Amino acid sequence: MTERLDAQLTNPRAERVRRVAGLSRRSARERHGQFLVEGPQGVREAVRHAPAQVRDVYLTPEAAKRHPEIPVEAAAAGRYLHTATPEVLAAMSADAQGVLAVLDADGPTTAATVADLRALHDGAGPRLVAVLAQVADPGNAGTVIRAADAAGADAVVLTGGSVELLNPKVVRSTAGSLFHLPVVTGVSLEEVLGALRGAGSVKAVLAADAAGEWDLDELADRAHSAATGGGAGWDDELAATALVAPELAAPTVWLFGNEAHGLGPAERAACDAVVRVPIHGLAESLNLATAATLCLYASARAQRRETRD
Structure with a gap:
């Protein structure tokens, strides 16, 4: 499957970056029905076990090389992939470790009854x-x-x-x-x-x-x-x-x-x-x-x- 890959994000002050960073606040999570998954381990498991909830995956080029399974599996699931500079990832989250994903809150594990x-x-x-x-x-x-x-x-x-x-x-x-x-x-x-x-x-x-x-x-x-x-x-x-x-x-x-x-x-x-x-x-x-x-x-x-x- 062809990767759904945008051009590299380079502006830490871009509206998309601010919107993703805003999901650190509960009010924004509830308003948009989305949440953050930070770091390679969490993103990897989200892509593997809850791909339908994953909206966007963000990686630095270096992180994509260190964790090649994440972009490969995300692309295979038809998820949107974005490469970004380290400065952009840091502006989105101080805990991203070069890998970040935005997920829908309504899913089989996170909205169980x-x-x-x-x-x-x-x-x-x-x-x-x-x-x-x-x-x-x-x-x-x-x-x-x-x-x-x-x-x-x-x-x-x-x-x-x-x-x-x-x-x-x-x-x-x-x-x-x-x-x-x-x-x-x-x-x-x-x-x-x-x-x-x-x-x-x-x-x-x-x-x-x-x-x-x-x-x-x-x-x-x-x-x-x-x-x-x-x-x-x-x-x-x-x-x-x-x-x-x-x-x-x-x-x-x-x-x-x-x-x-x-x-x-x-x-x-x-x-x-x-x-x-x-x-x-x-x-x-x-x-x-x-x-x-x-x-x-x-x-x-x-x-x-x-x-x-």
Whole structure:
């Protein structure tokens, strides 16, 4: 396919450059229904996994040589390609690293709905979902999306009051994972949990909190013992206390709270159990995204083991 290639852009003060740079502001993103993807990794994944959303790709000649797959794949998808001087790319974004794309906001991952989650796995629903409740830090939100993707989770949900999904720092922090799995935004915790529980697709809703009554390491050990035929001692001990241990291998929603305030009483009450990530050293606490990564991987490992066994 012939490349849709304009002449090189050389004027950092051109109207097109100002318009692209303006997408760093939420008001401009909402007005135009577009957002920025900055850097080669994010642009590469957008072109590969969400080509219909890509409107324009901008590269310096040097970046086009370093990352030849981006212009080749963008051209094959019929996207508009523009070469530009380093000064133009810098005027568009200080974080472009010589590669930038403008995308439509309305796409299968960036405009997903709760109904889309219920339709996963041929209607069986998701097995692993990360829900961020009023998480405000864009770096944390993007990193959790990246971690959920790496762990093989089915989706991420950002409840109302959370950081905007298309904030440039969120998009950068996902490192392209934004285009690999659906991300639902702007819904209430009650709505998403009600829909998934009502469909019977989710068997456990677990809150991650430093004051949780369950230890993540112990739950992971229990999941391993159950998969290998052990665990009788655990079950006898729990029977004596009338407690029911969360099953990491079950289809699960993990709930992660605001960085400063954590989870409120109502959010904790909406969960089946509250789980803490143990601190074995002298660290006072874990970063939200780090704790979320550990929780998601613990569930993913238990679920894979159950599937294999």
